[in-house]
Amino acid sequence: SWKKGATMADNNEKTEKKRRKTSVANKYEIILKESARLFCENGYEATSLDDVADAVKIHKATLYHYIHSKEEILYSCLVRSFEGYQEVLAEMRDTRKPVFERLTRFFTVLVEAQNNEFGRCQCLVGRQPLGTETGDKIREFQRNLDHAVRALLQEGIETGCVRPCDVRLAAAMIFGAFNSVPRWHRPSHPVTPATIARTYLDIFINGIAA
Numbered sequence: 001s002w003k004k005g006a007t008m009a010d011n012n013e014k015t016e017k018k019r020r021k022t023s024v025a026n027k028y029e030i031i032l033k034e035s036a037r038l039f040c041e042n043g044y045e046a047t048s049l050d051d052v053a054d055a056v057k058i059h060k061a062t063l064y065h066y067i068h069s070k071e072e073i074l075y076s077c078l079v080r081s082f083e084g085y086q087e088v089l090a091e092m093r094d095t096r097k098p099v100f101e102r103l104t105r106f107f108t109v110l111v112e113a114q115n116n117e118f119g120r121c122q123c124l125v126g127r128q129p130l131g132t133e134t135g136d137k138i139r140e141f142q143r144n145l146d147h148a149v150r151a152l153l154q155e156g157i158e159t160g161c162v163r164p165c166d167v168r169l170a171a172a173m174i175f176g177a178f179n180s181v182p183r184w185h186r187p188s189h190p191v192t193p194a195t196i197a198r199t200y201l202d203i204f205i206n207g208i209a210a
Contacts, residue, residue: 027056027058027066028066028067030056031052031056031063031066031067031073032073032076032077032080032117032118033117033118034052034055034056035047035052035055035070035073035074035077036077036117036118036120036121037055037117038051038052038055039074039077039121039124039125040117040120040121040124040125040182043125044070044074044125044129045129047070048070049063049070052070052073071129071130071131071134074121074125074129074130075130075134075137075138077117077118077121077122078118078121078122078126078127078130078138078141079137079138079141080118081113081118081119081121081122082122082141082145083118084109084113085109085113085145088105088106088109089144089145089148091105091106092105092106092148092149092151092152095155098161099152099153099155099156099159099161099162100156100161100201100205102152103149103152103153103201103205104197104198104201106148106149106152107174107178107197107200107201108193108194108197108198110145110178110197111178111181111193111194111196111197111200112193112194112197114178114179114181114182114185114193115182115185115187115193119182120182123179123180123181123182123183124182124183127139127142145175146171146172146175149171149174149175150167150168150170150171153165153167153170153171154167173204174200174204177200177204178197178200181196
């Protein structure tokens with residue numbers, strides 16, 4: 001009947017719209033990953049949108065259907081680098097678990113996140129090329145992580161498992177150590193992110209344990 005035919009046509013249209021939406025999302029993700037890789041390998045300033053289009057195998061004009069500028073790409077890459085931290089930040093506040101157990105968990109997640117395209121982009125390129133508004137948003141993400149580690153160290157001091165120290169400097173030291181990992185570590189490196197986290201934290205913890 002005509003009603004059945006109309007329903008089938010409507011369903012087909014919905015399926016096609018869903019397919020196109022999925023295709024656009026997938027292509028956008030590929031653009032971000034390839035851009036992050038190029039930024040890390042060649043530097044942000046040396047990477048052009050032509051380079052990005054070539055890497056994704058599309059025309060530059062087509063690229064503008066997905067993004068508006070190189071800065072937008074970098075900002076989106078950096079936002080992606082902070083995805084997945086909400087769960088571990090919640091764990092950091094769980095005082096039922098020992099301080100050093102939570103600290104180990106946090107930095108294991110951090111070093112694993114640094115092992116993908118977006119995490120490497122955060123460490124090797126950072127927010128410096130961004131404008132004030134977008135740069136401040138990324139700074140806020142970073143500040144949240146820093147404050148979580150400071151709070152955990154302060155808790156350790158108050159409970160006696162961490163000797164008194166300047167938690168700002170202690171947090172800066174450990175973040176500095178971990179943020180340097182992408183400068184020498186590659187996904188194919190025989191040392192795993194988990195091993196790096198354990199080794200770095202063993203050195204750090206043995207230096208501050210009461």
